[in-house]
Amino acid sequence: MSNVVVLDNGGGLIKAGFGGDRDPVAVVPNCLGRPSSSKKWLAADQLLAADFEIAAVSIRRPFDRGYLINPDLQKEIWDRVIGSLLRTDPSTSSLLLVEPLFNPPAIQRATDELVFEDLGFQSLFVADAPSLVHLYEASRWTADGLAAMAQCSLVVDCGFSFTHTAPVVQNFTLNYGVRRLDLGGKALTNYLKELVSYRSINLMDETLIIDDAKEKLCFVSLDVPKDLHLARKPGRDNPFRCTYVLPDGITNTRGFVKDIDEARRFLYLPDGSSTTPGVQAVDSQEDAGPAGDRKRVDMNKSEFDLTNERFLVPEMIFCPADLGMNQAGLAECIIKAVHACHPYLHPVLFESIILTGGSTLFPRFAERLERELRPLVRDDYRVKITCQKDPIKGVWRGGSLLASSPDFESMCVTKSEYEELGSARCRRRFFH
Template identity: 35%
Template structure:
């Protein structure tokens, strides 16, 4: 509808990034319903979890299962919250929306999404795309050189919640036969850390929320994993890596933190602590060696090299010079140097490797959606309500 701002929704499996195309930054909303032991009568939707006093043993009801949107009741509950006064402050009715879906999404899921947006939310029109496409569009907009989408050659590495995707673009289009998926993302890393802590120290199998925070606070990627594992042979190196993590008690400590020796916080002696050493780097190592937990797949560097082999050889030089990394799990310290080192060993010596990780890899695709929604020819991409009423779900397949 003319004059109404477009809504941009990067609908991720862990968080939804959502906002109007006229806004500078999106809201980041947990894309799930959560229930806490402390408040059994209430379900927390999206950012309502900030109101929960005690988030121990938090139970998640996720809209996505194994990376695909399957639980529509949960998704509708979260979207109802997002498109309300409590969320972004406006409804979807009679507005256009830019919305993301996973790579190679199932036909049935696409149909259900189309039906829900047009029938339940009464949108004026929609543009359905993937986070990788939006990241590529944002990369073109951001680039200093006069690159256009039609001439773009790049590889997007999207390290998501359920999967990691390698998506090459040649002349602005996804090379479908070169897309690679690794079944490791932020969720697998958190679950692995839960198992390690539970086996070695104390049972935290019900504490996904707390363990996710531990992962974000302490984990890093080792540049040389074999060398890092020698930490147990050298007391000096062990002291450099070993930390004690103070667990939250939800009365005085709301969020856990790394204990600083010699600078105790009040009542720190009474708090429960978890000693962490090689867990700090063995957990993110799964991104490079999924076989460590029995997933018979290659890591990110090998997947990038394999994707490259399925692309036209003329584009290889530019593809390796434009590797863009997005997604929450790309934020581990040491991730970029390690990926560059491993990739350098797998590609021809005469080709240079250049990795780009934006300041905010979580919101990067949303900003691409904002650029798409404010571009002059945006109306050409839109699948309108008139199109839907005339062609139904089949019209979208021919666009």
């Protein structure tokens, strides 16, 4: 087993494991949670236990707006992850830590104190997400003989707190080209909370439930005006209507989609854009009879319907101005990021766009992005978007690859160097 701990410390999820491994040992929430029936705060894997009821859970996060603001709370979570899940001793291990881009110096100092003084790691290397995603994908491209593309890429990281579009050249993120969109999975969840609470049931305090409903039911629209028109149809004529059943605390502790076939009807609309080839359109009469009666909404149960909310929530990333936000959409952010670079890089960057981060998992995300980009890019440039097979683990896998390289230890800052030189001088080694 490697003695390098790789920690992708995201605002929503922690991905933790050992350098050289294919997958992380743990992918767990980066927060503490306390059920209403308990006085004890639970962390990491405890929040994913099968008997953990996600209703009425109070949440405390060490991150706010993408940056670490509570090191003490972060230490409590790391203690659980490193001690109970990784089962390793920090005093005999090195740490590869993934930090947000443009991390303020005060937060860098607090992080270094946490790593070296509180946990006692023997050495530290700090990396940013775009360079690690590029490193992982470039290793696959080079194996396929695409050496030219492996030199640079444009990484689109749609995470929990915000979205970055970052040009990467030879494993270095070009900071002057990075563009940020202050929208991520957290903002989408909050927006869905507001829509559901206004239209049906007050769920403003049910973050985990709304997170689950968002991940299972939301998708990206390829034609918003057309889908809004379809969403006005009543009953079974509405292809987007579906029901989410809330936990009851007895037989159902986590919530679920009432009829998964109903929830997937949008995939089979006859518009030539089905994301599931070979699947026939759903018969509108299939739920007639006893089975259909069983799937109808029971007003005696706690459940809510979603229709146009399913595509209006992810629409925030593409058209934030529609919600009154004074920000460019994702396609425009990409254009600005590319145009900030040397013109010689433009055609290669447009041809090597990589999507990473949990918010890119919405169905049709890449297809919608390509449709938005194509009119904004020169006709003689090719637009190619690569979707990672597992965008939540993409950054971590790049870190695992880097941590397994022969030169990794020489790139780290040791505990003795930190004690002698201080945080600021040590950080210069990471070009931050």
